[in-house]
Amino acid sequence: MIELGVNIDHVATLRQARRTYEPDPVWAAVEAELGGADGITVHLREDRRHINDRDVNLLKETIHVKLNLEMSLAPEIIEIALKVSPDQATLVPEKRAEVTTEGGLNLASESDRIATVVKRLKDAGSFVSAFIDPDESQVKLSKQLGFDAIELHTGEYANASGHEQIKQLDRLVAAGRLARGLDLRLHAGHGLNYLNVGPVARIPDMREVNIGHSIVSRAVFIGLREAVRQMKKLLK
Numbered sequence: 001m002i003e004l005g006v007n008i009d010h011v012a013t014l015r016q017a018r019r020t021y022e023p024d025p026v027w028a029a030v031e032a033e034l035g036g037a038d039g040i041t042v043h044l045r046e047d048r049r050h051i052n053d054r055d056v057n058l059l060k061e062t063i064h065v066k067l068n069l070e071m072s073l074a075p076e077i078i079e080i081a082l083k084v085s086p087d088q089a090t091l092v093p094e095k096r097a098e099v100t101t102e103g104g105l106n107l108a109s110e111s112d113r114i115a116t117v118v119k120r121l122k123d124a125g126s127f128v129s130a131f132i133d134p135d136e137s138q139v140k141l142s143k144q145l146g147f148d149a150i151e152l153h154t155g156e157y158a159n160a161s162g163h164e165q166i167k168q169l170d171r172l173v174a175a176g177r178l179a180r181g182l183d184l185r186l187h188a189g190h191g192l193n194y195l196n197v198g199p200v201a202r203i204p205d206m207r208e209v210n211i212g213h214s215i216v217s218r219a220v221f222i223g224l225r226e227a228v229r230q231m232k233k234l235l236k
Helices: 009-017 025-034 053-062 075-084 111-123 136-144 155-159 162-181 197-201 213-222 224-235
Strands: 003-007 039-043 066-071 088-091 127-132 149-153 185-189 206-211
Touching (some): 003 066, 003 185, 003 213, 003 224, 009 025, 009 039, 009 213, 025 039, 025 053, 039 053, 039 206, 053 066, 053 075, 066 075, 075 111, 111 127, 127 136, 127 185, 136 149, 149 162, 149 206, 155 162, 162 185, 162 197, 197 206, 213 224
Parallel strands (some): 003 039, 003 206, 039 066, 088 127, 127 149, 185 206
16 A cells, blocks of 8 residues: 655645644644544755744654655754654755755765765664655665665656656656665655546555645645545545
């Protein structure tokens, strides 16, 4: 069974729009769990534009499923991750001006530093994943740098249509095949929704998908618990 990680960042985005206390992403995590989520994913950004330190600490203490912390290589964020020790730490690129994460982490840049961070996180008890583009060189580097898993960036697939989407799916399939051969756990995420998740979920040995915006968007109309339940049904 493919695991569903529900990203609740945009619940916090709505809270931060008014700088108030609601909606509470910790409450959202409970609703997601009740809907069948296998994990809760949050991105603690340097600018704290949505998820903040309080959220991460409370989620670690309260949820009963996997906590997946998306994080940059910023020293402050690394220290927080080492202290919290999430079940899973996913290293992602981060730019201040971006609306959402734009592409995968380039592992060839600062590879020595990345390897050191991976080791520190693993020593602290976290399972460590790399959010990367579906490129052969990046998959191979993931293994070399000590990652336990890769999360394939599915943004280009999600934004494409027709023959171009088939081409992007082929890239994901090829990267997944290589990851399996290197004994890396296979995850995927970014831009996935109720209409396009099927082909990605059917990639051989796909173990986890992380979805946020689409689920939170549907939850506005039907509630988060039911929105998660519907996505789980699709994955089955």
